Amino acid sequence: xxxxxxxxxxxxxxxxxxxxxxxxxxxxxxxxxxxxxxxxxxxxxxxxxxxxxxxxxxxxxxxxxxxxxxxxxxxxxxxxxxxxxxxxxxxxxxxxxxxxxxxxxxxxxxxxxxxxxxxxxxxxxxxxxxxxxxxxxxxxxxxxxxxxxxxxxxxxxxxxxxxxxxxxxxxxxxxxxxxxxxxxxxxxxxxxxxxxxxxxxxxxxxxxxxxxxxxxxxxxxxxxxxxxxxxxxxxxxxxxxxxxxxxxxxxxxxxxxxxxxxxxxxxxxxxxxxxxxxxxxxxxxxxxxxxxxxxxxxxxxxxxxxxxxxxxxxxxxxxxxxxxxxx
Numbered sequence: 001x002x003x004x005x006x007x008x009x010x011x012x013x014x015x016x017x018x019x020x021x022x023x024x025x026x027x028x029x030x031x032x033x034x035x036x037x038x039x040x041x042x043x044x045x046x047x048x049x050x051x052x053x054x055x056x057x058x059x060x061x062x063x064x065x066x067x068x069x070x071x072x073x074x075x076x077x078x079x080x081x082x083x084x085x086x087x088x089x090x091x092x093x094x095x096x097x098x099x100x101x102x103x104x105x106x107x108x109x110x111x112x113x114x115x116x117x118x119x120x121x122x123x124x125x126x127x128x129x130x131x132x133x134x135x136x137x138x139x140x141x142x143x144x145x146x147x148x149x150x151x152x153x154x155x156x157x158x159x160x161x162x163x164x165x166x167x168x169x170x171x172x173x174x175x176x177x178x179x180x181x182x183x184x185x186x187x188x189x190x191x192x193x194x195x196x197x198x199x200x201x202x203x204x205x206x207x208x209x210x211x212x213x214x215x216x217x218x219x220x221x222x223x224x225x226x227x228x229x230x231x232x233x234x235x236x237x238x239x240x241x242x243x244x245x246x247x248x249x250x251x252x253x254x255x256x257x258x259x260x261x262x263x264x265x266x267x268x269x270x271x272x273x274x275x276x277x278x279x280x281x282x283x284x285x286x287x288x289x290x291x292x293x294x295x296x297x298x299x300x301x302x303x304x305x306x307x308x309x310x311x312x313x314x315x316x317x318x319x320x321x322x323x324x325x326x327x
Contacts, residue, residue: 135164169198246270
């Protein structure tokens, strides 16, 4: 509380106090690095990163504040989206203090942002050597391994922290995904446990769970998960659309329960909602389990989509021609 009051006072009287400090620095002929560092961190806590960076750079010149200044300059660079600079600052700290866990973690975050996943793995390996009990770092390490499609290694890291799997839904979901990517049947049990410990499972996870159930031949349970995913997906995301969920549900019903009229109804709803994946629709048409009466309706929908695509392409060509004529 006292620190917050100090920062509040600092923000109100900033111009005056800064001017006085500069005046005293000039009169003394040398600045105290600790004062620069304190001012820089006050600006940082106020979210004024440009000023914070200026003062921390000044503090950086003195050995007594160099490591702390480097670290906080890295934080500023990270917060402002300059991840290459952030990496440089954090790794400079590690040159002086190779066992600095906070700098190792921060450098790993920055490397991930830069897409340097191999280096991030090395950094997380070092973190876990220093604090092997850290479930959060273990999760981040496993997440990077998963992103690099090192699914077996990701699973192995997650299994080191069994208590986190029971308490942290994201760990259980990642374990299910890693196992599912390896084609392991245990993935279904872990998806199910994730649903139990997660109060409101995310639709993307439910969609993946449904696909795993379908792959295992558990069609009724897969349909339930498609329905739950549809209920939970209030708006389309970058990775999942309602029309996609409806199509996947329709595809399953049209192939494993072809006599059920709900399948073609769901298909038509998916098309109305904007589903236009030509390859997916063609694959459905090629499936021998689909009834002929449904094939005719699906083909008609596909023809409409293809006509629309051709019309859009012709429109684009006409626009290009008009622009060339104007040039």
